[in-house]
Amino acid sequence: MNYLSTRGHPDRKRFCEILLEGLAPDGGLYLPETYPQVDAATLARWRELPYAELAFEILSLYIDDIPAADLKAISAKTYTAEVFGTDEIVPLRELEDGVYIEALSNGPTLAFKDMAMQLLGNLFEYELARRGAELNILGATSGDTGSAAEYAMRGKKGVRVFMTSPDGRMSPFQQAQMFSLQDENIHNIAITGVFDDCQDIVKAVSNDLGFKRKYRIGTVNSINWARLLAQVVYYFAGYFQATASNDKPVNFTVPSGNFGNVCAGHVARMMGLPVQTLVVATNENDVLDEFFRTGIYRVRGAADTHETSSPSMDISKASNFERFAFDLVGRDARKLRKLFVEDLGLEGRFDLSADAAFKDAAGRFGFVSSRSTHADRLATIRDTEKRFATLVDPHTADGLKAAREFLAPGVPMVVLETALPIKFAATIVEALGHEPDRPAKFEGIEALPKRVVKLPADAEAVKAYIAQNCD
Numbered sequence: 001m002n003y004l005s006t007r008g009h010p011d012r013k014r015f016c017e018i019l020l021e022g023l024a025p026d027g028g029l030y031l032p033e034t035y036p037q038v039d040a041a042t043l044a045r046w047r048e049l050p051y052a053e054l055a056f057e058i059l060s061l062y063i064d065d066i067p068a069a070d071l072k073a074i075s076a077k078t079y080t081a082e083v084f085g086t087d088e089i090v091p092l093r094e095l096e097d098g099v100y101i102e103a104l105s106n107g108p109t110l111a112f113k114d115m116a117m118q119l120l121g122n123l124f125e126y127e128l129a130r131r132g133a134e135l136n137i138l139g140a141t142s143g144d145t146g147s148a149a150e151y152a153m154r155g156k157k158g159v160r161v162f163m164t165s166p167d168g169r170m171s172p173f174q175q176a177q178m179f180s181l182q183d184e185n186i187h188n189i190a191i192t193g194v195f196d197d198c199q200d201i202v203k204a205v206s207n208d209l210g211f212k213r214k215y216r217i218g219t220v221n222s223i224n225w226a227r228l229l230a231q232v233v234y235y236f237a238g239y240f241q242a243t244a245s246n247d248k249p250v251n252f253t254v255p256s257g258n259f260g261n262v263c264a265g266h267v268a269r270m271m272g273l274p275v276q277t278l279v280v281a282t283n284e285n286d287v288l289d290e291f292f293r294t295g296i297y298r299v300r301g302a303a304d305t306h307e308t309s310s311p312s313m314d315i316s317k318a319s320n321f322e323r324f325a326f327d328l329v330g331r332d333a334r335k336l337r338k339l340f341v342e343d344l345g346l347e348g349r350f351d352l353s354a355d356a357a358f359k360d361a362a363g364r365f366g367f368v369s370s371r372s373t374h375a376d377r378l379a380t381i382r383d384t385e386k387r388f389a390t391l392v393d394p395h396t397a398d399g400l401k402a403a404r405e406f407l408a409p410g411v412p413m414v415v416l417e418t419a420l421p422i423k424f425a426a427t428i429v430e431a432l433g434h435e436p437d438r439p440a441k442f443e444g445i446e447a448l449p450k451r452v453v454k455l456p457a458d459a460e461a462v463k464a465y466i467a468q469n470c471d
């Protein structure tokens, strides 16, 4: 399997070459040259497999530069009941007639990002050992991504994590999750500033090519193809649990921000999984909902980006959207470049409303969308507790609300649960007047000793800290 860039760069790469890379050299995103097709016999065989073996089968179609036995061992070591809480790994439960919740949030940090990040940690360790190389991961987080990355990389050989976060701005639970890690290769850096300052620092450090090379700086952001690939697996696993046979269609609803999660659903559908509709659920930051309703993709400025009660979906642009757009325009890299480089670069928007391709988004590709507000979120959390005695987190609530707008008779609707309520306790208290349950292993984590340094919002200070801590 070879990988190409959405922007038309002539080079083709193998999986392990793009594993440790971010963007393609021309600024595009990597995609496989083709989507492997899964026939009926394969689907029938996969239905019977435990999660780790299903993951191995799917990964093998996209990864041909890791020996099969090694890849199998990596999958087996990643997707265990010990790490994800159950043998099913992603158990499905019926909430009401025809509406299901697929649990993706029982990994170490209680958000679905663990599903991909845990695999990435093991792939990184494997590949770095094979190359005899080291990597220093520099990131910026306001919560879920940073903690998922740290729990995936803790104790891994050849990897250090330097994670910046805005000082005092994460929830006490999220801070405790990250800062209580005592592993020597994990460095928490609280920046006196806001999340944008952290992102600017990461950009500034990455733009210093000399420093980047000398200290082997890398990232684990959501455009990493391996993360997206890992997420394809749970669409198959959810499908098998929601149906009794492989001739039945299923719909998925996905609480969305950077479009990584739902893009994995798109990939699964392109491989031939019988998915009818993919519902993109957004919050007040509705860049994606606007596109799927109107054909206009308009990146928001900082002043137009809202801080909401489903904060992991607070985005100004959806960094993985370019992947789907590439398929939407018929994999025409010239046309893609016109949209993402010229139009977005010059005007901050592009308009496909009059383009025949736009109709394909809903038609050929099955995408629809919806948007929720804070009031919707609270109402859904209350309603779900009252009628089904089930607590959902604010992001999953956005999903549930959107899902109900697209129910189709006889077609199971699977809503992806993207986090557990305990991560967003303040909103749960606002909705219900009481705290959410806390899994036993997180009892009292706020009281644990914290390992964190505080630095000013200054890239030079962060560089000096990294240099000091890489011997």
Ligand SMILES: *Cc1c(COP(=O)(O)O)cnc(C)c1O
Binding pocket: 111, 112, 113, 144, 145, 222, 255, 256, 257, 258, 259, 260, 261, 262, 312, 313, 395, 418, 419
């Ligand atoms: C990251 C995240 C999302 C958004 O996922 P994308 O892949 O960026 O679309 C939604 N909910 C939660 C809880 C998340 O952590």
